[in-house]
Amino acid sequence: MEAVNVAQNLGQGAELAGKYLTFSLGNEGYGVGILSVREIIGVMEITAVPHTPSYIRGVINLRGKVIPVLDLRLKFSMNHKEYDERTCIIVVEVQGQTAPVQVGMVVDSVSEVLNIAAGEIEPPPSLGSSSETENILGMAKAKGEVKILLDVDKVVGEGILQQLAS
Amino acid sequence: MAAGHKPLSDLLDEMALKILMIEPGDLSIVGELLDLIEKLLPGQAAADTPMVIQRMAAAFKGALEKFIMGELADSAENYDFLGQCITEMQESARKEGRPGEKILEQFCENMKKIGFSLQPSALLGANDAASAGMDKAGEAALGEDACAVASPQIDSIQAQAPAAEALPDFLQDTDLLAGFIEEAFEHLESIEVNVLELEQSPDDQDIINNIFRPFHTIKGVSGFLNLKTINRLAHATENLLDDVRNGKRSMDSAVIDIVLTVGDALKSMVENIKDVLQNGPANYKDTDISGFLANITQLQEGGGEAPSVEPVSAPVADSPPEIFEPEEAEPLASEEEAESVAAPSRPTPPTRAAQVAAAPRAELPAGPAARPSADSAQKKIGASIKVDVEKLDALVNAVGELVIMQSLVRQNKLVSRIADAKLTKDFSQLTRITSELQRTAMSMRMVPIKQTFDKMIRLVRDLSKKSGKKVDLIMEGADTEIDRNMVESIYDPLVHMMRNSVDHGISPPAEREKVGKPETGTVFLRAYQKGGSMMIEIEDDGEGLNTQKIRKKAIERGLVSESDNLSDFELNNLIFLPGFSTADKITDVSGRGVGMDVVKKAVEKLRGKVDVQSQPGKGSLFTIRLPLTLAIIDGIIVRVGTERYIIPTIAIQESMRPDRTNYSTVHGRGENLLVRGELVPIIRLYEIFGVESTNTDPCEAIVVVVENEGRRRALMVDELLGKEEVVIKNLGGLDVPGVAGGTILGDGRVGLILDLAGVIANKTD
Numbered sequence: 001m002e003a004v005n006v007a008q009n010l011g012q013g014a015e016l017a018g019k020y021l022t023f024s025l026g027n028e029g030y031g032v033g034i035l036s037v038r039e040i041i042g043v044m045e046i047t048a049v050p051h052t053p054s055y056i057r058g059v060i061n062l063r064g065k066v067i068p069v070l071d072l073r074l075k076f077s078m079n080h081k082e083y084d085e086r087t088c089i090i091v092v093e094v095q096g097q098t099a100p101v102q103v104g105m106v107v108d109s110v111s112e113v114l115n116i117a118a119g120e121i122e123p124p125p126s127l128g129s130s131s132e133t134e135n136i137l138g139m140a141k142a143k144g145e146v147k148i149l150l151d152v153d154k155v156v157g158e159g160i161l162q163q164l165a166s
Numbered sequence: 167m168a169a170g171h172k173p174l175s176d177l178l179d180e181m182a183l184k185i186l187m188i189e190p191g192d193l194s195i196v197g198e199l200l201d202l203i204e205k206l207l208p209g210q211a212a213a214d215t216p217m218v219i220q221r222m223a224a225a226f227k228g229a230l231e232k233f234i235m236g237e238l239a240d241s242a243e244n245y246d247f248l249g250q251c252i253t254e255m256q257e258s259a260r261k262e263g264r265p266g267e268k269i270l271e272q273f274c275e276n277m278k279k280i281g282f283s284l285q286p287s288a289l290l291g292a293n294d295a296a297s298a299g300m301d302k303a304g305e306a307a308l309g310e311d312a313c314a315v316a317s318p319q320i321d322s323i324q325a326q327a328p329a330a331e332a333l334p335d336f337l338q339d340t341d342l343l344a345g346f347i348e349e350a351f352e353h354l355e356s357i358e359v360n361v362l363e364l365e366q367s368p369d370d371q372d373i374i375n376n377i378f379r380p381f382h383t384i385k386g387v388s389g390f391l392n393l394k395t396i397n398r399l400a401h402a403t404e405n406l407l408d409d410v411r412n413g414k415r416s417m418d419s420a421v422i423d424i425v426l427t428v429g430d431a432l433k434s435m436v437e438n439i440k441d442v443l444q445n446g447p448a449n450y451k452d453t454d455i456s457g458f459l460a461n462i463t464q465l466q467e468g469g470g471e472a473p474s475v476e477p478v479s480a481p482v483a484d485s486p487p488e489i490f491e492p493e494e495a496e497p498l499a500s501e502e503e504a505e506s507v508a509a510p511s512r513p514t515p516p517t518r519a520a521q522v523a524a525a526p527r528a529e530l531p532a533g534p535a536a537r538p539s540a541d542s543a544q545k546k547i548g549a550s551i552k553v554d555v556e557k558l559d560a561l562v563n564a565v566g567e568l569v570i571m572q573s574l575v576r577q578n579k580l581v582s583r584i585a586d587a588k589l590t591k592d593f594s595q596l597t598r599i600t601s602e603l604q605r606t607a608m609s610m611r612m613v614p615i616k617q618t619f620d621k622m623i624r625l626v627r628d629l630s631k632k633s634g635k636k637v638d639l640i641m642e643g644a645d646t647e648i649d650r651n652m653v654e655s656i657y658d659p660l661v662h663m664m665r666n667s668v669d670h671g672i673s674p675p676a677e678r679e680k681v682g683k684p685e686t687g688t689v690f691l692r693a694y695q696k697g698g699s700m701m702i703e704i705e706d707d708g709e710g711l712n713t714q715k716i717r718k719k720a721i722e723r724g725l726v727s728e729s730d731n732l733s734d735f736e737l738n739n740l741i742f743l744p745g746f747s748t749a750d751k752i753t754d755v756s757g758r759g760v761g762m763d764v765v766k767k768a769v770e771k772l773r774g775k776v777d778v779q780s781q782p783g784k785g786s787l788f789t790i791r792l793p794l795t796l797a798i799i800d801g802i803i804v805r806v807g808t809e810r811y812i813i814p815t816i817a818i819q820e821s822m823r824p825d826r827t828n829y830s831t832v833h834g835r836g837e838n839l840l841v842r843g844e845l846v847p848i849i850r851l852y853e854i855f856g857v858e859s860t861n862t863d864p865c866e867a868i869v870v871v872v873e874n875e876g877r878r879r880a881l882m883v884d885e886l887l888g889k890e891e892v893v894i895k896n897l898g899g900l901d902v903p904g905v906a907g908g909t910i911l912g913d914g915r916v917g918l919i920l921d922l923a924g925v926i927a928n929k930t931d
Binding site for chain 2: 048049050066
């Protein structure tokens with residue numbers, strides 16, 4: 001996994017080019033690969049689950065299926081913001097230990113789907129500690145803005161799947 | 167990286183269960199064992215598997231291969247040793263891959279007893295010991311004589327020699343072939359069930375037709391697909407059965423035996439075809455069917471007479487006419503089988519026919535010659551289709567959502583204000599339809615346990631023949647329905663317990679007569695529903711457990727102390743402890759060095775319980791209690807602050823608003839409540855779940871007294887909201903102590919189901 005990412009980053013994002021769903025957290029723009037996105041739903045009542053990290057808000061009922069939801073703001077140690085009508089849950093699917101699992105990510109608002117070319121992607125900046133950047137696939141300059149491209153498997157994998165392992 | 171790997175201990179447990187199920191002659195399980203052990207081999211095992219275990223596994227695999235090649239004797243004794251090897255591997259796993267030398271020595275000792283030499287040092291050091299073993303296994307060309315000497319009860323390995331002939335040309339149409347395989351398995355299954363039914367009512371022409379037809383179909387399709395060997399075998403058997411249908415001969419035990427053994431042989435042949443389809447033609451094995459053919463011809467020529475039989479005491483009789491010895495078969499073998507005879511080839515159950523004499527009710531009267539129309543026979547088999555489990559789950563989910571949405575619409579403020587009689591009527595009609603829909607969807611997961619029970623008939627039949635004991639199996643409540651997800655998981659433990667009852671519970675006829683019992687022993691297999699549970703009972707009228715021996719053993723192993731005053735019931739149930747499974751045996755209790763703890767584990771995985779009651783000299787009664795379904799739990803919904811939790815009803819004893827006089831604390835912390843004269847610790851749910859609660863004073867809140875594993879606790883909650891049967895769903899990857907899962911409540915929100923064991927443990931920590 002590590003090795004692959006390094007290779008991808010060195011390749012200046014040729015592998016990373018493609019469609020991304022972009023959304024915002026505070027003033028920052030983010031993107032996740034469109035292929036891992038299952039659906040986008042409005043924020044709904046979340047049932048808190050005890051003994052979980054604070055960024056795991058709990059579980060929701062997605063048409064009869066119970067899925068965990070994590071708050072990306074809390075995950076990235078940003079200030080908590082009250083949910084409003086623009087708050088969305090992006091449901092992504094990642095590979096779990098045995099089967100694919102769906103996980104919801106709470107974001108401030110969803111923007112649009114962008115087609116990002118290889119040339120627009122740069123490797124993640126080194127910000128000293130690696131823990132901050134290892135969730136990041138790369139930085140994309142699109143439409144005059146910088147979008148942080150997230151590695152969903154890492155973000156969610158760390159949040160949910162490791163919890164499962166422990 | 168551990169994804170896809172089962173934990174080591176689970177794998178070993180699974181192997182332990184499998185080895186318990188091996189019957190001499192039943193190589194299919196050896197095959198399954200081989201599949202399992204391969205997951206532990208160097209290079210394939212999970213990264214965290216200790217090297218020692220990987221090396222042990224490699225050696226074990228070498229031994230298994232020798233069994234399959236027929237180089238090692240296929241006897242119960244040897245499987246016992248294998249069982250002990252697994253125990254030693256389990257032991258090593260428990261010691262995290264640092265087993266003492268003693269364990270390794272024992273392992274090698276056991277291997278040696280089987281005839282597979284191994285040095286303990288090899289397990290610790292270079293791993294070429296294992297590969298050396300495998301090489302040896304490869305030189306399969308042992309003479310038959312040697313085999314015969316090595317195993318006096320050569321019963322029935324089916325050592326299939328690789329086909330030296332050019333590959334058969336049946337691989338041309340793989341689609342058709344895949345369809346055939348699927349179909350053939352179903353047919354073979356139905357043959358077996360029908361044959362066993364026939365033993366109960368031998369005159370039933372319908373059943374004979376039901377046996378005849380699948381053979382006919384298999385013959386037809388295999389001929390079309392150019393599967394020559396299968397075709398010929400099915401054809402010959404069909405001819406034999408046709409004679410029976412036409413009244414030329416009676417459906418006696420000899421025919422039944424042939425049909426069963428041929429069924430087994432066909433199954434393994436089809437299995438092999440499947441293997442070829444999946445893994446390439448190199449896996450093709452030619453099966454020697456000449457023995458069967460000879461046998462069938464012999465029966466046919468012998469007309470209606472039963473074949474000569476041999477006493478059971480000499481399973482390998484010198485030369486009963488229908489013996490399956492390869493050398494006898496050779497003259498009959500066609501060119502395509504000639505190759506296989508060179509290798510030690512011992513087709514499936516050769517001695518079954520010889521054992522008929524000892525079996526109770528084996529001689530069956532001739533069936534009437536009347537041949538009813540095929541249609542009437544077919545009606546008995548209910549029409550059914552196979553559905554993907556995922557689709558079924560999706561349906562159940564969707565229906566559940568439908569019910570919730572319906573109640574949401576109904577409770578909508580605007581809608582509920584409409585005072586229209588028509589609307590009210592329509593709503594109640596809608597409710598009826600949706601609840602009917604829900605019931606049906608739920609029941610689709612349920613299947614009668616009959617399927618599993620039917621397999622036990624065969625098991626007991628074979629066991630009793632092999633051991634020379636007379637055993638009647640009486641089944642009750644086979645129509646009881648059980649969650650289909652549980653059917654497979656309950657099969658293995660059930661087999662083990664049945665074996666246990668026949669092997670150890672029931673004594674040989676002579677001994678039974680001595681103590682004044684009828685010489686035929688009886689094993690009851692019952693299933694029934696009791697409350698929200700499914701009960702399975704296995705009762706025998708055998709010797710019962712030797713409680714004193716168990717006690718002695720338990721003290722030896724340090725499980726109980728000399729001074730402990732345990733009731734007989736408690737002592738008997740010690741057999742389910744892991745400590746009892748290792749090493750030397752209590753003859754009348756344990757089997758293969760691995761034991762009842764595996765049964766217990768398997769049952770507990772299904773959220774069930776197992777216990778045993780026994781009366782010395784009179785018999786034992788094993789009771790398995792299982793939830794009706796894994797999908798639904800009966801629960802009480804409670805409110806704590808704004809959160810709602812579901813407590814499983816089965817654990818709840820009572821609920822109350824505590825009286826202050828009954829409330830006490832220890833050192834100002836440990837809170838207790840006096841409930842019917844017993845002090846019960848209080849657990850504040852809001853505290854351990856970290857939520858806001860309406861009440862912080864237990865005497866203003868409500869407590870629910872629950873019991874789990876003998877521990878009682880009073881859970882403090884704000885309110886009881888009601889009782890509901892809820893569908894258990896996992897939390898999508900979250901694994902939380904104290905929470906068993908989630909469910910969708912009536913308002914569409916998720917409620918958490920409490921796992922009491924976790925809640926109590928959490929508090930105790």
